[in-house]
Amino acid sequence: MDTRLDNALDVTLPRGSWPGPAPAREGPVARLRRLARRHPFKLLVLLPTLLAAIYFFLLAAPQYESEARFLVRGRQGGSSGGIGDIMQSAGFRPASEEAMGVRDYLQSHDAVAALRSRLDLVGLFRRPEADPIARLWWAEPSAERLLDYFRRMVTAEYDTSSGITTLRVRSFRPEDSRLLATELLRLSEEVVNRLNQRLQDDALRVAREEVARAEARFAAAQAALTAFRERERAVDPGRSAAAAIDNLSKLEGALAQARAELAEALRFSRPDNPRVLQLRNRIEGLDAQVREERQRISTAGLGNSQQIGEFERLGMERELAQT
Incomplete structure (x- = not known):
């Protein structure tokens, strides 16, 4: 059926009064920029504070810290000279250098690898009660990622004035922090013992070499003296x-x-x-x-x-x- 409008209304708009197409809606980035220009204090101060408060009061899981302090004692040296000089030249160092070496070891790949061979280090940092921000994100992390996270949770500081090394360990269970600190102390002791044993072996090797050279020199001098006596009668x-x-x-x-x-x-x-x-x-x-x-x-x-x-x-x- 044909439908036709009779008496159509003829509307004439004045020139320049056509509104044109509707403006495009602002995206989130544009709105954020406009908000930053209008309210910089709210965006830069209040918003981060609000987010931090939400995390710490609503999302953050409790973390437990275990602290241990230890002192690496140097070897008591006797009188200088003789075997003492030989041992010093072989590599015996002051206790401060050994302590700093232990401190560096506690935050190294070797320490992480040793811990992983003794306990479930990844599982310890991925406890179910850990919040999604503070926990270790990867179930099979690479060595570098695990070391970075380990350094966030474990710190070792050496006080040059007192010679004391302070070890702090954080985790999501108190028994985990205590276990981790105990294993790190045991590793530190093993490192010091291995270092001392290696230095002792080096010192004994150098001493034996010195004795062998002295015996060779003495034998040569004695042989030369005997030959002289026989020659000159x-x-x-x-x-x-x-x-x-x-x-x-x-x-x-x-x-x-x-x-x-x-x-x-x-x-x-x-x-x-x-x-x-x-x-x-x-x-x-x-x-x-x-x-x-x-x-x-x-x-x-x-x-x-x-x-x-x-x-x-x-x-x-x-x-x-x-x-």
Whole structure:
């Protein structure tokens, strides 16, 4: 059926009065920007405070902290020198360095790996009562993610003035915090023991090497001294030279005494007296011995000096090797 409107209303609008298309509706980002321009205090201060209050008072699960303090004692050193110097050169460090090493270990990948081998570390941080913001989000976290979360829940601080390391552990159950702190203390003790054992082994190794080198030096010096004695046919050139000079002095003394006795005898006896003849023969023999001894000492003088110098050098090397 055809329907036709008769007497249609003809409406004429004035020019420029057409409203045009309706404006587009604002998106959330635009509304947020407009709100930030109009109310910056509400957006930057009140809104974060409100969100934090909602989380802490309505959503946040209670966390329990366990605190432990320990002191890494250094080795009591005796007198300096000797084996103490060798052990120090082998790597024995002050207790402060060991304590700082333990502190760094407690927040390292090695500590996390050791804990995972001893207890369910991931499950401990994913307890059902934990809130969705504070809990560990991943059931199978990577090593880096687990370490980052572990460092949020476990802190270790070293006080340089007192030497005390403070360990703080947070979790969602008190028994979990206590267990985790106990295991970390046990790991710290094991680290210190391993470090001390390694340093002791290094010190003993260095000491054995020093002893072996000293024994080798002593053996070489002793062999050189023995070869010198066999080559020069002298046990001690210095003593041999001193003995030769002493013998010459004795011969000269005996010669002087014999000459004095001869002069005394000539005063009361004839020249052909047997006593006088005996003294003359003795004087001739002593004089020959004195000349021979002087000749031998003067001939071997330079050689004796060289022998004595070499002998003293070898003896000094042997003494140094013994010390």
